[in-house]
Amino acid sequence: MVSFLIQRIIGMVITMFFVSIIVFIIMELPPGDYAERWAFRKFSGTGTQITEADINNIRAEYGLDRPAWERYLNWIGGIVTRGDFGEAFAFQTSVNNVIGQKIWLTLAILFSTLIVTYLIAIPVGIYAAVRRRSVADYTLTVFSYLGLALPNFLLALLLLYITVTVFDSSVGGLFSPEYKDAPWSMAKVVDLLKHLIVPAVVLAWSATALQLQTVRATMSDEINKLSVTAARARGISERKLMLKYPARLAINPVAGSIGFDINRIFSELPIVALVLGLPELGELLIRSYLDLDMFVAGAILLLLTFIIVVMNFFSDILLLILDPRIKLEGR
Amino acid sequence: MEITTNASINGDILLKVKDLKISFKTDEGVITAVDGVNFFVKRGQTLGLVGESGSGKSVSTWAIMRLLPKTAIIDKDSSIEFLRRDGEIVDITKLKPNGREIRDIRGGEAALIFQEPMSSFSPVYTVGNQIMEAILTHRPVSKKEAQEIAVDLLDRVGIPNPRQRFKQYSFELSGGMRQRAMIAVALSSNPSLLIADEPTTALDVTIQAQVLELMKELQEEFGMAIIFITHNLGVIAQIANEIAVMYLGGIVERGPRREIFHNPKHPYTINLLHAIPRIGKGQGQRLVAIEGQIPSPLDRPPGCRFHTRCQEMIPGRCNVDVPKITQVGNNHTVNCFLYEN
Incomplete structure (x- = not known):
């Protein structure tokens, strides 16, 4: 087990190394660089003549005149040694x-979404499989397909409207105005959690729909296994039977795809964040692409892949615990 | 004329199945899998159920445990009378499908072992966990005691290192070992009836012999009745006291083992016995096969269910009327017009 963990961690470091190279290449890919974009922003329409030398001066000021490999080493070196992601x-x-602060808020959104997703998808998927072809099953299926089909921003607007008109609370952003700049306290955390509900539900809906169908399908398969009939033949009650045997295995595919869910949620985050006015990273990522603000984009991409790699690692360990058939080689 | 119904449930009869008819709702309509099945099992005796695949052996016996899928319909005129341990007689077909009473019987008084020992254990729990589950469900013992009983059972079914096997998963055991463990689960509450659904079919021949031997020993020790399902006549010859031959959802002949093997009456039974390959019977001799195919249950032939393949078919009779149960010897009955009157 220990050497498996060490192996996996080394694997993660290697993965992150290649990811960082890819991220850097992606950052370099768009035509032009920040110097040109900056000069264009600042002087376009003013009639000022910009020469090649002016741009080169700006480049030198930001260190953009160095060769790519040197800039990469500087960048990655700063991150690894000082946790410094460069200059925005x-x-x-x-x-x-x-x-x-945005990274923490983004993580808060991601994890609350994940929790909402699994809290709904797992029990409901199990229920739908047990009550297969019943009214409840069909209703849930319709709801989950609705979740897959409805655009997130529409759902966000809908929930925004409901919360404002029915519950009369402010839903924009992650904090009420009185807590926005207040120091962290219990009341502020509660306020944050309240504000997390709407984005979490909006973002969780489609992920839930997908996982619900996964759980339902796996569960439906497992229910018909001979081992379940064998347990029933031992006189075990249906409820205990369902929870102990098929439900236990129905969780496995969910546990194995936490990384995918994070990726999915993060890709859907920016547009929802825009509608709900959330301060998070997705929107910042798009803006930094437009500005060619390469280190901001790089940092976000790197952090995101890091989260996914870590969650995949976590998935593997979870599966290892959940399924005894997965044996560690040579141990 | 119905000999089977003459035997009364009190006395040494443990289980009496009467006019059992089971249909399945499918996309193509309702299919009758089993129709007019009558048999009884005496305490401590072994009834062999023989027949081709699809003849309704498993369906009839799974009905005794009410383990058939929700699409199965047991006809309201059918009855499966079972003598409970407390002396009460219950009609299993009238019980709630997953109610308290049937759950007490399942595993507690009637146990089932399956053809595939690989898939009859869940791969995510240890063998010991699943044996203990059976014990704790039916016996008022503590976890610690249950564990001791489980290890003892594993030892009794001939598993070496039972304490270590207890902690292992089914996929870490060999096929024969798994079937032994399955038998241990089945015996955990000392049932009065053990239904063995082709328990040796998936095992190789030497292991088959061992498992059969074990079941005979355990039957003597625990005194339970066994319904032994198989399509292998060689196996049935070793273990059964009585044999019922099934064809296309019904019993065609029933009698003591000696009678069935030495004095078979039904053309199907006779053909079945001829189809057994024998070593040293003379080289170059061809195996006798039964002509034709088993008809689909979707269009079951009218009259006698075997008439489409029968060499002694009486036109105008076999393909029109259904033969009744006819007594042809002591405790030996056959459903065939050749023996009526």
């Missing part, structure tokens, strides 16, 4: 400052 040109400050 457009914000005239460090990437760490720009991302800082």
Whole structure:
């Protein structure tokens, strides 16, 4: 077990190394660089003549004139040794400052979405499989397909409307105005959780729909296994039987796809965040692409892949615990 | 004329199946899998159910445990009378499908072992866990005691290192070992009836012999009755006291083992016995096969269910009327017009 963990961690480091190279290449891919974009922004329409030398000066100022490999080493070196993700040109400050609080809020959104997804998808999927072809099953299937088909932003707008008109609360952002700049306290956490409900439900809906169908399908297969009939033949009650045998195995595919869910949720996050006015990373990522603010984009991509790699690692360990058929080779 | 119904449930009769008819709702309509099945099992005796695949052996016996899928319909005129341990006689077909009473019987008084020992254990729990589950469901013992009983059972069914096997998963055991463990589960509450649904079919021949031997020993020790389902006449010859031959959802002949083997009456039974390959019977001799195919249950032939393949078919009779149960010897009955009157 220990050497498996060490192996996996080494594997993760290697993965992250290649990911960082790919991310850097992606950052370099768009035509032009921040210097050109900056000069264009600042002087377009003013009639000022910009020469090649001016742009080169800007490049030198931001360190953009160095060869790519040197910039990569500087960048990755800063991250590994000092946790410094470089400079956010457009914000005239460090990437760490720009991302800082947003990364935690993004993580809060991601995890609350995951929790909502699994809390609904697993029990409901199991229920639907047990009551297969019943009214409840069909209703749930319709609801989950609705979740897959409805665009998230529409759902977000709908829930926004309901919360504002029916519950008369402010849903924009992640904090009520009185807590926005207040120091962290119990009341602020509660306020945050309240604000997380709507985005979590919106984002969880389609992920839930997908996982619900996965759980339902696996469960339906497992219910018909001979081992379940054998347990029934031992006189076990239906409820205990269902929970102990098929439900236990129906969780496995869910546990194995946590990384995919994170990726999915994060890709859907920006548009929902835009509608709900959430301060999170997805929207910032898009903006930094537009500005060619390469280190901001790089930091976000790197952090996201890091989260996914870590969650996949977590998935593997979870499966190892859940399914005794998965044996560690040579141990 | 119905000899089977003459035997009364009190006395040494443990189980009496009467006019059992089971249909399945399918997309193509309702299919009758089993129709007019009558048999009884005496305490401590072994009834062999023989027949081709699809003859309704498993369906009839799974009905005794009410383990058939929800699509199965047991006809309301059918009855399966079972003598409970407390002396009460229950009609199993009238019980709630997953109610308290049938659950007490399942595993507690009637146990079932299956053809595939691989898939009859769940792969995510240890063998010991699943044996203990059976014990704890039916016996008022603590977990610690249940564990001791389980290890003892594993030892009794001839599993070496029972304490270690207890902690292992079914996929870590060999096929024969798994079937032994399955038998241990079945015996955990000392049932009065053990239904063995082709328990040796998936095992190779030497292991088959061992498992059969074990079942005979355990029957002597525990005194339970066994319904032994198989399509292998060689196996049935070793274990059964009485044999019922099934064809296309019904019993065609029933009698003591000696009678069935030495004095078979029904043309199907006779053909079945001829189809057994024998070593040293003379080289170059061809195996006798039964002509034709078993008809689909979707269009069951009218009259006698075997008439489409029978060499002694009486036109105008066999393909029109249904033969009744006819007594042809002591405790030996056959459903065939050749012996009526």
